[in-house]
Amino acid sequence: MTIRPRQGAALLGLAALTAAWVFAIIQLLHTSVPSNLHLPHLDPAHYFTPAQLHRARSFERFERIDYLLAQVALIAALVGYALRGERLTRESAAGRVGTGLLLGMLGLGVVWFAQLPFGVAELWWERRHDISHQGYAAWIVDSFLGLGGAFLSVCLVIAIVMGFAGLLRNRWWVAGAPAIVAVGVLIAFISPFLIPAVHRLHDPQVRADARRLERVEGVPNIPVEVQDVHRLTTAPNAESVGLGPTRRVILWDTLLQPGRFTRSEIRVVLAHELGHQKHQHIWKGLGWEAVFLLPIAFVVALATRGRGGLYSPRAVPLALLVFVVLQLAISPLQNAVSSRMEAEADWTALGATRDPAGATALFHRLATTSLADPDPPGWWQALVGNHPTIMDRIGMASAWRSRR
Amino acid sequence: MDPTYEHPVRLTSEEGLERSRLTVFFRLLLALPHLIWIGIWAVGVFFVAIFNWFATLFTARPPLFCHNFLTAFVRYSAHLTAYLSLTCNQFPDFVGRPGSYPVDVHMPEEPQMQNRWKTGFRVLLGIPAFFMDSTLVGGGGRSGYYFTGGALWTNAFLAWWACLFTGRMPEGLRDLNLYALRYGAQTQAYALLVTDRYPDADPFVEPTVASAPYHPVRLTADEEMRRSRLTVFFRILLAIPHIVWLLLWGILALLLGIFSWFAALFTGQIPEGVHNLQTRYVRYYTHVSAFLWLTANPFPGFAGAEGSYPVDVQIDPRQPQNRWKTAFRVFLAVPALLVSSALGGTLFVAAFLGWFVALFTARMPRNLRQAQVFALRYSAQLYAYGYLLTDRYPHASPAPPAAEPAALEPAAPAPAV
Numbered sequence: 001m002t003i004r005p006r007q008g009a010a011l012l013g014l015a016a017l018t019a020a021w022v023f024a025i026i027q028l029l030h031t032s033v034p035s036n037l038h039l040p041h042l043d044p045a046h047y048f049t050p051a052q053l054h055r056a057r058s059f060e061r062f063e064r065i066d067y068l069l070a071q072v073a074l075i076a077a078l079v080g081y082a083l084r085g086e087r088l089t090r091e092s093a094a095g096r097v098g099t100g101l102l103l104g105m106l107g108l109g110v111v112w113f114a115q116l117p118f119g120v121a122e123l124w125w126e127r128r129h130d131i132s133h134q135g136y137a138a139w140i141v142d143s144f145l146g147l148g149g150a151f152l153s154v155c156l157v158i159a160i161v162m163g164f165a166g167l168l169r170n171r172w173w174v175a176g177a178p179a180i181v182a183v184g185v186l187i188a189f190i191s192p193f194l195i196p197a198v199h200r201l202h203d204p205q206v207r208a209d210a211r212r213l214e215r216v217e218g219v220p221n222i223p224v225e226v227q228d229v230h231r232l233t234t235a236p237n238a239e240s241v242g243l244g245p246t247r248r249v250i251l252w253d254t255l256l257q258p259g260r261f262t263r264s265e266i267r268v269v270l271a272h273e274l275g276h277q278k279h280q281h282i283w284k285g286l287g288w289e290a291v292f293l294l295p296i297a298f299v300v301a302l303a304t305r306g307r308g309g310l311y312s313p314r315a316v317p318l319a320l321l322v323f324v325v326l327q328l329a330i331s332p333l334q335n336a337v338s339s340r341m342e343a344e345a346d347w348t349a350l351g352a353t354r355d356p357a358g359a360t361a362l363f364h365r366l367a368t369t370s371l372a373d374p375d376p377p378g379w380w381q382a383l384v385g386n387h388p389t390i391m392d393r394i395g396m397a398s399a400w401r402s403r404r
Numbered sequence: 405m406d407p408t409y410e411h412p413v414r415l416t417s418e419e420g421l422e423r424s425r426l427t428v429f430f431r432l433l434l435a436l437p438h439l440i441w442i443g444i445w446a447v448g449v450f451f452v453a454i455f456n457w458f459a460t461l462f463t464a465r466p467p468l469f470c471h472n473f474l475t476a477f478v479r480y481s482a483h484l485t486a487y488l489s490l491t492c493n494q495f496p497d498f499v500g501r502p503g504s505y506p507v508d509v510h511m512p513e514e515p516q517m518q519n520r521w522k523t524g525f526r527v528l529l530g531i532p533a534f535f536m537d538s539t540l541v542g543g544g545g546r547s548g549y550y551f552t553g554g555a556l557w558t559n560a561f562l563a564w565w566a567c568l569f570t571g572r573m574p575e576g577l578r579d580l581n582l583y584a585l586r587y588g589a590q591t592q593a594y595a596l597l598v599t600d601r602y603p604d605a606d607p608f609v610e611p612t613v614a615s616a617p618y619h620p621v622r623l624t625a626d627e628e629m630r631r632s633r634l635t636v637f638f639r640i641l642l643a644i645p646h647i648v649w650l651l652l653w654g655i656l657a658l659l660l661g662i663f664s665w666f667a668a669l670f671t672g673q674i675p676e677g678v679h680n681l682q683t684r685y686v687r688y689y690t691h692v693s694a695f696l697w698l699t700a701n702p703f704p705g706f707a708g709a710e711g712s713y714p715v716d717v718q719i720d721p722r723q724p725q726n727r728w729k730t731a732f733r734v735f736l737a738v739p740a741l742l743v744s745s746a747l748g749g750t751l752f753v754a755a756f757l758g759w760f761v762a763l764f765t766a767r768m769p770r771n772l773r774q775a776q777v778f779a780l781r782y783s784a785q786l787y788a789y790g791y792l793l794t795d796r797y798p799h800a801s802p803a804p805p806a807a808e809p810a811a812l813e814p815a816a817p818a819p820a821v
Contacts, residue, residue, distance in 0.1 A: 091632045093702035102703040109638045155645040
């Protein structure tokens with residue numbers, strides 16, 4: 001068998017790409033959590049009352065059923081759309097790329113319809129358990145308006161993909177995936193400015209703790225801000241957002257409400273979020289996005305060949321289906337990656353606060369206020385668990401204590 | 405009267421454009437006795453209308469005395485509004501006699517059989533028409549963006565100045581007012597059970613004149629009323645990418661507009677490349693508006709290409725422009741901007757009402773759609789005027805513009821607003 005020069009170059013390129021891909025995975029897998037750290041297996045019954053465990057498990061049972069049904073509806077809707085969505089090309093006068101944008105947006109619209117009953121059911125359940133305060137109409141309107149952002153995002157992605165498909169036809173994924181990641185970098189950079197109802201942190205104690213932890217963790221000048229969410233939910237949360245000069249930590253105001261969380265618990269939250277910044281987890285997350293996106297884009301390109309590839313808008317409904325199915329299929333991997341980074345942030349927080357009791361108390365309270373099952377079934381954790389389980393987190397605090 | 409137009413409530417006009425400056429100046433004060441009288445009459449109408457509603461509900465036909473009383477009120481109300489809005493020059497009589505005024509309303513002389521269901525729910529059924537009426541005539545709700553006076557009263561304000569200085573009512577404003585008056589009379593007649601025929605928002609039927617003067621900016625619209633329910637439901641969200649692109653393009657258009665202003669001021673016309681690009685922008689703006697407001701069904705392209713969309717704009721090639729008109733373009737555009745804002749209210753309300761109808765029937769009501777086409781045409785003419793694509797002022801008449809400039813354009817054109 002003889003290999004032509006072009007084929008040889010293509011094979012060489014593919015080999016280089018694969019090598020770079022493997023190298024990236026090895027680099028991204030690096031963590032500061034000691035590799036010989038063994039988390040003890042803890043019994044939830046030692047940390048939670050039977051009533052707390054029953055309430056959390058009962059709450060999550062419904063959520064699991066709702067989630068699974070929602071995924072079935074999602075796939076069913078997308079299958080239907082992949083089969084019949086092509087007909088909607090007649091609703092466009094926008095040319096190749098414009099029609100692709102329309103079909104992409106309508107695909108999200110169909111998904112929104114399919115998910116709506118499950119979202120409402122989840123809201124009903126959360127209201128029943130006093131987790132959410134949002135009204136049904138307000139939730140539906142918010143959800144509908146939020147779809148606008150999703151429409152813009154899908155337009156951006158489809159414009160990139162179909163733009164490259166115009167140049168490279170079925171090899172669009174080689175340039176398209178990096179371009180989408182580049183857009184992801186841009187969005188991550190500006191994301192702090194897109195979060196609504198954010199203001200400066202006023203509590204002097206929390207501010208002082210934040211400054212001290214920044215020094216300890218070696219990440220100075222990270223602004224800490226507060227997002228007002230108490231009208232919508234009682235659940236506490238915090239997040240690290242932004243890149244470079246836009247980096248910041250956002251605390252939900254439900255975390256700072258008087259009497260809900262102790263100062264040491266809030267300190268652990270701050271240290272955890274600063275830990276994300278210290279280890280560049282947002283960059284790493286983007287790196288993982290690139291790692292996952294490249295093969296996904298390749299498979300999407302392969303799967304849509306029968307409909308003319310993504311050069312043709314007719315392929316967009318099928319591409320949406322393939323993309324979502326692949327996303328669902330690799331979600332355990334993505335969750336494992338996310339949990340690994342969260343564990344690293346926990347470990348960093350323990351080192352910075354040197355307060356395993358505070359961390360244990362925090363995780364306990366997070367579980368009871370959010371009604372999270374502290375030790376969920378493995379399949380559920382694999383499907384949706386983008387953080388370690390509560391018992392694993394408490395176990396890490398215990399392991400840190402025993403290493404001192 | 406147009407023999408093909410079938411609505412039982414029709415408006416005719418034999419009024420010219422000449423106006424007495426003296427009566428124009430004092431118009432509001434002169435109308436005071438009428439305003440007091442119509443207020444008193446309205447109290448009577450309130451009680452008669454309630455009685456009439458019960459009577460029609462039980463007998464399916466309004467009693468004759470109620471019918472006569474209410475038709476006289478509808479007619480008188482139209483006379484007075486025409487007088488106040490400067491659509492007509494003569495002082496009206498106080499009883500709303502048929503044929504007593506140059507702008508007149510024709511209604512059935514005898515009470516007609518009416519559908520009892522429509523009678524029973526008349527107030528509710530009338531709500532969409534009241535909304536449209538509020539944008540065309542005025543007196544409706546508020547809105548944050550649009551001028552709230554309604555097209556008729558906006559025109560009246562502008563016409564007051566025009567009549568005072570020129571002694572003539574601008575033809576375009578007069579025609580637009582006649583359309584608004586017709587719709588207002590039909591709404592009143594519907595609400596007061598004179599007829600059970602719904603008001604007709606189509607501006608391209610009588611009493612509109614056969615043809616308006618030639619205009620270098622023309623709008624074409626197909627007759628397709630089918631709408632996709634799915635894209636109708638998500639219409640606002642689907643338009644978001646276009647709105648973002650429109651905003652970005654708008655920045656460039658604004659900068660080019662400033663450049664064009666200097667170019668036209670010094671050379672008498674704008675560069676051809678700029679003219680073509682700005683033409684595309686105006687066309688694209690119209691395509692996006694037509695999509696957003698349900699005037700057309702398909703998702704538009706992003707380039708504003710001519711002939712690419714069912715609601716399209718044709719703009720003549722560049723012509724030399726009057727430098728005085730160029731120099732003061734921003735100020736000159738203000739009256740047209742007010743009219744366009746008022747028509748924007750009509751566009752929005754027609755889209756709002758059409759959204760519900762299209763969602764259920766998969767069709768846009770033709771008369772609402774035609775009202776939108778008219779509003780979009782005016783707005784395209786305004787944009788073209790603002791961006792110096794033409795120095796011809798937007799023409800507010802709903803009548804279609806003449807096809808050829810030489811054949812139909814008057815030697816001394818009337819001031820057209």
